[in-house]
Amino acid sequence: METQIIDGKSLVAxxxxxxxxxxxxxxxxxxLAVILVGNDPASEIxxxxxxxxxxxxxxxxxxxxxxxxxxxxxxxxxxQELNANDKxxxxxxxxxxxxxxxxxxxxxxxxxxxxxDGLTSANLGHLFVGKPNLVPCTPMAxxxxxxxxxxxxxxxxxxxxxxxxxxxxxxxxLLLDENCTVTQAHSKTVNLKKxxxxxxxxxxxVGKPNLxxxxxxKKGAIIIDVGINRLKNKKIVGDVDFKKMLGHAxxxxxxxxxxxxxxVTMLLHNTIQISKxxxxxx
Ligand code: NDP
Numbered sequence: 001m002e003t004q005i006i007d008g009k010s011l012v013a014x015x016x017x018x019x020x021x022x023x024x025x026x027x028x029x030x031x032l033a034v035i036l037v038g039n040d041p042a043s044e045i046x047x048x049x050x051x052x053x054x055x056x057x058x059x060x061x062x063x064x065x066x067x068x069x070x071x072x073x074x075x076x077x078x079x080q081e082l083n084a085n086d087k088x089x090x091x092x093x094x095x096x097x098x099x100x101x102x103x104x105x106x107x108x109x110x111x112x113x114x115x116x117d118g119l120t121s122a123n124l125g126h127l128f129v130g131k132p133n134l135v136p137c138t139p140m141a142x143x144x145x146x147x148x149x150x151x152x153x154x155x156x157x158x159x160x161x162x163x164x165x166x167x168x169x170x171x172x173x174l175l176l177d178e179n180c181t182v183t184q185a186h187s188k189t190v191n192l193k194k195x196x197x198x199x200x201x202x203x204x205x206v207g208k209p210n211l212x213x214x215x216x217x218k219k220g221a222i223i224i225d226v227g228i229n230r231l232k233n234k235k236i237v238g239d240v241d242f243k244k245m246l247g248h249a250x251x252x253x254x255x256x257x258x259x260x261x262x263x264v265t266m267l268l269h270n271t272i273q274i275s276k277x278x279x280x281x282x
Contacts, residue, residue: 001220004251006145008258015265016057022272023058030275031060032090032116032268033082037075037101038068042230043094050092053264059271062088072101076109083111089278090116090271095166113277116270119165127173134270139171141262142203142224143178149251150201150222153178159196161185161212161239162205167226171203192216204239212240214248223252226259 023030032054036047047063054061066075075097082088091114097103107115112122118134126133150156158180162168172182185195196202196216204212205226217223227239238255245252253259 001247001250003246003249004149006149006224006251006253006258008145008253008260008262011145011148012261012265015262015269016053019057019265019268019272026272026275026279028275028279029058029060030089030271031062031087032092032271033085033088034061034063034092034094035075035079035082036063036065036094037070037097039065040096043096047094050264050267054268054271057268059268068098070101072105075101075106079106079109083109083114088114089275090114090267092116092267114274116267116274118170118270124165124170127170130177134273135174136166136170137266137270138167138205138226138259138263139174140266140269141259142167142171142226143174144266145253145259145262146201146203146222146224153180153201156180156200157183157198158201158203159183159185159199160203160205161189161192161196162203162226164205167205171205206239208239209237210239210241214241214244217245217249219248220250223249224259225253225255228255228260 034047034050036043051061051063082091091110093106095103097106107119108121110120112120115123115134118136123134127135158175160168160172163184163186168184172184175182183195185192189195193216197218199221201222202217203224207227207229209229223240223245225238225240229237231237236256
């Protein structure tokens with residue numbers, strides 16, 4: 001069996017071209033405020049990449065790099081200022097935050113109508129009651145990549161490994177809305193191998209290199225690998241043993257170059273949606 005490598009890059013290029021045209025037609029350029037607390041090197045790289053892509057699409061991206069010792073109260077007050085700032089459309093808080101700050105409380109401080117990551121309870125709630133507003137970026141990215149190789153998802157047996165608020169849970173809801181039969185696995189799942197082997201579509205969002213080996217995967221299954229793991233030799237790999245899937249899986253996303261770039265694209269998609277809505281309401 002020839003395994004199709006799901007080409008994140010070409011889908012990203014297509015989306016970004018469309019977004020650029022949308023932005024050019026808008027009466028005001030959308031603005032995304034990116035908050036980075038501290039100077040974690042991985043976060044700095046992610047933020048830089050997000051800003052580069054924003055620029056490519058024509059969106060203004062303002063970076064606010066704040067002190068690592070900033071208090072939670074001060075950070076929330078800063079977000080409230082951005083909420084009230086008419087010039088700001090989307091707000092993104094780069095995670096993780098320093099340990100002394102409760103990330104949930106900070107995310108909740110974002111105005112749900114400016115929530116570019118779609119992670120506030122209000123936006124997750126809209127998704128779960130079937131009225132999506134701003135949807136988390138990584139789950140949207142997974143769904144769009146999946147549709148390039150499997151346009152009809154109805155009836156598919158999907159196993160998602162991981163149940164975080166950021167990826168696993170909202171993705172499960174998106175796939176239920178596509179009429180898939182969804183199983184959500186996690187660290188307490190008994191016999192993960194057997195559970196994964198049932199999947200027509202296996203999505204892995206854990207953060208453990210090579211967690212998923214060939215024996216976990218049914219021949220001909222489609223694999224979406226969300227994991228990003230930096231090895232000691234600095235190489236970036238996913239959660240799935242990619243090489244062993246070649247000739248075994250029907251299709252797989254590469255890491256890097258799969259879900260990651262598409263996630264950034266979805267962030268900009270959300271920012272444009274926010275800006276369009278705000279421009280319409282003004
Ligand atoms: P979290 O740490 O929040 O969640 C990890 C999930 O994996 C948890 O539900 C946990 O279970 C589960 N888990 C942990 N160990 C096992 C195991 N041995 N077997 C089965 N399940 C296990 O991570 P995130 O969801 O935030 O991120 C997951 C991965 O995706 C990371 O590598 C992250 O870097 C990457 N990521 C990539 C993005 C992209 O753009 N490509 C965006 C976001 C994340 P339990 O709930 O029981 O603890």
